[in-house]
Amino acid sequence: MVTYYYLGWFNNFFPNNLAHALSRDTTTRHSLVMISSNPASTSVNGFTELSWLEDAGIIFDEYHLINYEVGQKEAKRRISEASMIFLLGGDTVKQNMFLYEYDLLESIQSNGGIVIGASAGAINMSSKWVCSPNLGYSTSATTIYNGLALHDFSVLSHFDLEHNMGVVKQELALLSEELPVYASNKDCAIRVQEKRIEIFGDVYLYSQRNMTKLTEGVHSVTDYPSPLQ
Template sequence: MTTYYYLGWFNNFFPKDLAHALSRDTTTRHSLVMISSNPASSSVNGFTELSWLEDAGIFFDEYHLINYEVEQEEAKRRISDASAIFLLGGDTVKQNSFLYEYDLLELIQSNGGIVIGASAGAINMSSKWVCSPNLGHLTSATTIYNGLAFHNFSVLSHFDLEHNMDVVKQELALLSDELPVFVSNKDCAIRVQENRIEIFGDVYLYSQQNMTKLTERVHSVTDFPSPL
């Protein structure tokens, strides 16, 4: 049974309840595969994201970073053998392009382990997501990208909601008519397992152009106004 974690960004480390949940879910810890958000740069190495796991007492026997330095077939083999997959934070567009260029989507979708995404990685786990200059992307036009589509919703993760809620509502309005959008900032997460969605921290649901703050608890998909 695959469990999915859509993370924001953490200034320090995971809060205790999130750390406990991740520790409980990572029952097999042979191999962690990290997928770069800027595969042309060796400096994107997952150091920060790994520090969160290590602080939570989660260690693996092997660690592998997937970027352009890794041949495509080797990348696929490592993903197939992975106990957990971590899509790193950073450049959402470059990571999305890399997933398609290396033909990694189906392998990640079929992996039976834990799948984690932080910030850009969480966004790329969406069914669809909005790339817009008003949402912090280095682009001149608004574009809809297809993600890994584990679930029938979108995610906007690690965005400065406190100062940009009106911008978020405007930019995601049309998408919210099509898909529920989970909107979060820092120090928060969404855990999805089968028909259960657990909320950690300040997370909002934007659906049919209506923004609702979610309570920190385990929800059933039937709790939400639109089908997930």
């Protein structure tokens, strides 16, 4: 049973309830494959993300980092065999371009293990996402990017919502009419398994230009305005 985690960012480690959920879900721990957010740089190595897993007691037999030093064919093979795929945080645009350049979408979508994204990685797990200068991107124009489309919603992860809620509503208004948008700050997560969504921390749902703060815990898909795939 495939389980998906859309993470924000954690200054320390996973909160206990999230760590327990992820540990429970990770029944196979043979291979962890991390996908770089800046594949041209060897300094993006997932050190911080690995520390979260290690603190939760989640240890794998093998660790692999996918970047330009790994050939496309080998990258697909490692992803297909992975117990867990972790899309690292960092540069959302560069990671998105790499996913498409290496044609990794189908390999990730068909993986039967656990798929996790942190910050940029969570955003790229979305169906679509907004790249805008007002959302912190180094760009002069607003662009809509296609993500992995693991579910039929968008994610805005690791953003300072408390001080920028007006900006978020304005920038994502049109997208919210097409897709539900799950927005979160640091120390937050969304867990999706089959037809259920579990909320950890302060997560907001922006749909049809209406912003709602979600309660923590497990919800049925029927609680939401758009079905999960």
